Amino acid sequence: MQIRDKLSILADAAKYDASCASSGTNKRDSRAGGLGSTTGMGICHSYTPDGRCVSLLKILMTNSCIYNCLYCINRSSSNVRRARFTPEEVVDLTLDFYRRNYIEGLFLSSGIVRSSNHTMEQVVRVAKTLRVDHQFRGYIHLKTIPEAAPELIEEAGRWADRLSINVELPTPADLDQLAPEKNLDRIRGAMTVIGKRITQAKIEKRENRKASAFSPAGQSTQMIVGATPTADRAILDQASSLYQNHQLKRVYYSAFSPIPDASSQLPLISPPLVREHRLYQADWLLRFYGFKVTELTTPDSPNLPLDIDPKLAWALNHRDEFPTDINRAPRETLLRVPGLGVRNVDRILQIRRWHTLRLTDLMRMRMPMKKVLPFIITADHTPHRIEKHTAVMARSEKQMELFAPDVFTPLAVG
Ligand code: SF4
Numbered sequence: 001m002q003i004r005d006k007l008s009i010l011a012d013a014a015k016y017d018a019s020c021a022s023s024g025t026n027k028r029d030s031r032a033g034g035l036g037s038t039t040g041m042g043i044c045h046s047y048t049p050d051g052r053c054v055s056l057l058k059i060l061m062t063n064s065c066i067y068n069c070l071y072c073i074n075r076s077s078s079n080v081r082r083a084r085f086t087p088e089e090v091v092d093l094t095l096d097f098y099r100r101n102y103i104e105g106l107f108l109s110s111g112i113v114r115s116s117n118h119t120m121e122q123v124v125r126v127a128k129t130l131r132v133d134h135q136f137r138g139y140i141h142l143k144t145i146p147e148a149a150p151e152l153i154e155e156a157g158r159w160a161d162r163l164s165i166n167v168e169l170p171t172p173a174d175l176d177q178l179a180p181e182k183n184l185d186r187i188r189g190a191m192t193v194i195g196k197r198i199t200q201a202k203i204e205k206r207e208n209r210k211a212s213a214f215s216p217a218g219q220s221t222q223m224i225v226g227a228t229p230t231a232d233r234a235i236l237d238q239a240s241s242l243y244q245n246h247q248l249k250r251v252y253y254s255a256f257s258p259i260p261d262a263s264s265q266l267p268l269i270s271p272p273l274v275r276e277h278r279l280y281q282a283d284w285l286l287r288f289y290g291f292k293v294t295e296l297t298t299p300d301s302p303n304l305p306l307d308i309d310p311k312l313a314w315a316l317n318h319r320d321e322f323p324t325d326i327n328r329a330p331r332e333t334l335l336r337v338p339g340l341g342v343r344n345v346d347r348i349l350q351i352r353r354w355h356t357l358r359l360t361d362l363m364r365m366r367m368p369m370k371k372v373l374p375f376i377i378t379a380d381h382t383p384h385r386i387e388k389h390t391a392v393m394a395r396s397e398k399q400m401e402l403f404a405p406d407v408f409t410p411l412a413v414g
Helices: 001-015 085-098 116-133 151-158 172-178 184-207 233-245 273-288 311-315 342-351 361-366 370-376
Strands: 056-060 105-109 139-143 162-165 219-226 249-256
Touching: 001 056, 001 085, 001 105, 056 151, 085 105, 105 116, 116 139, 116 151, 139 151, 151 162, 151 184, 162 273, 172 184, 184 219, 184 233, 219 233, 219 273, 233 249, 233 273, 249 273, 361 370
Parallel strands: 056 105, 105 139, 139 162, 162 219, 219 249
Antiparallel strands: none
């Protein structure tokens, strides 16, 4: 099979893996030799209607797999056309595309062939060859197989900027149902090993600048949403636990999409894409705004509202806590005001040390006034009581479809 054909199959098979953001790695450049660079803020992402993160060469080593995860287009029982790269072919493609300025790095995943160790060896060989033989300084994200030998994971972390292991589904029961060969304890065990090595490497680096790095941009994972009836509360519980226990950089949520010849255990339609969007918003609130899962959902309402964002929903359910005086309130209270982001909250805290904030100040800071005004007090503004159907709430947010409805959308791998 021609390289072009393999590329077409294996890039297509990889594009639905959401865990591909590339920010947060160490700054490196090749002015003193070598090839490629990263920036401290990560590389740019481009999102297209039929894929994600196009600035990385995002491919699978192979779309053959000995596992049979029912939600996956590459499962062993799937009737798709198969292809397989050799490590050398992946290295050549990465270098070619990099030199042509098509990409800024590599995102490499793989179906499992022969065994977890064999597959992981192939993936590691690509990264090692790029780094050692070609002095490649660009970004590398490797998908890790939880069952692989610890020494292979150790080596992967040595060459990669980021490692990820997909947790795939939010609960053990979901995995038993749709991916019985996978095991949540095993996945989390591998995450623990990676998390500990990342922490250890950071300590070593502080003590000795020449110490080897280990996955300096951390680890991430992906969860598929809507393949089972599991509610947002359980999904966010899992995410929250992963952040706390494994210091994950990101949990990515990927809305389930029907696949050809699908099992009868899978739903016939995808969940609304706005659900994925709400989960990302809630995830942000958990990580940066001090919210807890129990504040965003309840046992009686375990799913996030789809019509309004979770922060606004929380505020409308806690009207007695508003309006907030932005000239006096502590940071944690300001962070709960709908429309106020972390950056604006920090600017408010800075400005109000020497100046009493008025509406014109907020406008100058380009705040979303329509959203913020019902919830705040300034020197020249006190809102009336917050009506249930404020203009902000009445606004119905609709997320654009990522995929045309009549196109089958295969799912993540690894
Ligand atoms: S999700 Fe990964 S392990 Fe499961 S069938 Fe797909 S490629 Fe194989």
